[in-house]
Amino acid sequence: MTSRRRRGLLALAVAGLVVSAGSAALRSGGEAAQPPAAQLDRALGATHPAAIVEASLVLRREERALRSYLAAVADPASPRFRRYLGAAALGERFGPSAAQLQGVRRAVEAAGLRVSAEYPQRTALGIRGTAADVGRFLHTSFVERVDPAGHRYRVPAHPARVPAALARTVLAVSGLSTKPLPVPADVPGGGLGPKDSRAAYNVKPLHDLGIDGKGQTIAILSFDTFEQSDVAAFDKAFGIPADSPAVEKVPVKGGVPVPGSGETEVDLDIDVIRGIAPRAQILNYEAPNAISNFADLFDKIVADGRTDIVSVSWGICDSGFDAHPDRLRIERSIEAAVARGISIFVASGDAGAYDCQRFMPEDHRLTVNFPSSTPNVIAVGGTLLSVRSNGSYLEEAGWEDVLGNGGGGGGLSPANPRPAWQKDVPGIANKFSNGRRQVPDVAASADPDSGWFIVVDGKQSSSGGTSAAAPFWAASMLLIGQYAEREGAGKLGFVGPALYELARTKRPFPPFHDVTRGGNRYYNAGPGWDYSTGLGTPDVWNLARDFVAYLKQRR
């Protein structure tokens, strides 16, 4: 095979530990619920009573009504198809009443705590106070621990309980653990500059029409931050127009003051988007690294209402996490985003079909990455891209590096059912199907050998991983949204159902490169949908024209 590839330096060894497992819906996972790997961490003693602790009260909602609404907005046969709600309307319609919320606020304040976060979509209420006061309020206490990497964190000593008086309004408590968990899904590698990716995936015709992201906004969900000087250096190196909007930092839960170990990931996300949609306004929603902050980031994006496209390149191994309150909280925040018509593109992970192996090398179970495994996002897998001598598309293979334990994440969710719209395309019903969510939905170049050029700390390098594929898809869909608006076709909304519908039928402009070679170390790529590359990779110009026709047909 011939291809464009430049191998960079060594693949990074990423060590980590799996997330703590919860016990019951009305509880928050306590220390006793930690899986064996977490027991490798060392206890430091009780948290000081005056230490400040934060938590989230997950609010009850009209569950059946919301489920029905979410099904309807994704169902072309429903009169409510694609009729999305604003954040406030969502909260009023499905969340607790204003009086109930007031009751919770009063109880929180009476306990000596204060409400630290509240969202119009009424998914959760953030609370803050001393460890002593929060512990009393939630019937628990806190302990300090340190992991083998030296990260100090806090967990509840035993599962927290919702105060009995609030049980009719509050479903669960989340966010009590500050253990850093989400890891970026990127790997060092080499290859694609903006012109290369635009040529290979046929983005250029959109640029030629002036569709370059101008007037559009896209959000990146981050657990780290970046240096503006790196963005400027990337712009200069790759000819991004000087008048492109500066990337805006949106701090959540205090934000991230200085770049840390995840800086490369943030730079990768920004640079990939910058290369595809150079004039788009990029918002980097950034929060400290903790699993529960996923939900606050999503909630803030939904509440702000500034964008309909979100890129996520962080995740954790989806195991032992099924009933954890933090998962419940995150999934509700994502559901609110879908009800608002937001498309969230999530990297499917970089360890192939064995996602948890990235956290524990001896873990050989078939596992997927969360939150790409949730049904209300678009999960993005990885490929190795090869191009022709003129830069145009040649072929792709599902990304699998069997010697380096790398590959695009894919498989079956352990917890979530398959969404109604993930159906009726060749390959989707297969010998592994068990009624659970199947990932990924789509894919793009992620193998380090066809990685993406970036600038980190002033130096050009390159990086791969599905965390390059996810922002690529998000940025491409942003351009498609801009094109659809210009063509009078309306807004995209949540694109998951549409992608499957476009793949289901013959289109005048075939939108997907079906990847039939390679795999992800367990599942092979093949004709139609597969666990390595989903529906395939995009011909962006074709997808744009198909989307416009699709939207016009369903107005």
Place this chain on the structure above:
Amino acid sequence: MSAAASVPVAVPGRRGAKNTRRKVLFVFGAVLGLVLGLSVLAIALAKPEADAPPCPPEDPVCGRPPVDDAPPLVSGVLWKGSAAGVQMEYYPRIWKVVDQDAENLKLKLDIPGRSDIDLFLWVRAVPASSKAPSALAQERVSDLRGSILGLEEDTDPKHALLGPSIGYVDGDVGAAYSGATDTPQGPGSPASVLLMAATDGQASAVVSVASTFSDRHIFGLADSLLNTFRWPSQPAPQAAPR
């Protein structure tokens, strides 16, 4: 009379009335036809475009985006294993050829400024009719025992080789081994080996990758080469006018 009177007689007045009725009927029919036609037209115009036909079961790909016919980009050096009709691409910037012939390619990783990193890749491909992958693998283990002392299968689950494949063809054999380098003073540094063997039905191939480097992620560098391995049964990418 009555009978005669009952005989229909052509009366100019009656005949005119019949003509009028015909005209009325004709006009009514024409108007009705027009109304129906307009209705059908209105329905046709108002009706959403019919869904595109579903992908036929025999065509799961359901259309591919057109691609042009420019030649593939070649950025490395192509080795052709003529004995079995296989090929593989490597990058002379970091890989040096130790030995090669119609069946074998032996490469050594040589990253400038990183003499502490060692990695050896050995590929052998023969016609499938002459040897099965398992036989090739056994021979390779014997060969390696000549240079790596105490070479035994490594059963530590942390070192397991999951989903072995060569050039995206699933491996019949895949295992990790460990031993020690052979030095004049006796056993030297610990050495790790990953070994895979596969066949596409026309060719059989075995690959071993060996290193004394402590970080096993070093083996990932060989993935770049193995993913370029092309079997005789694998068709070249198709070209079609855009």
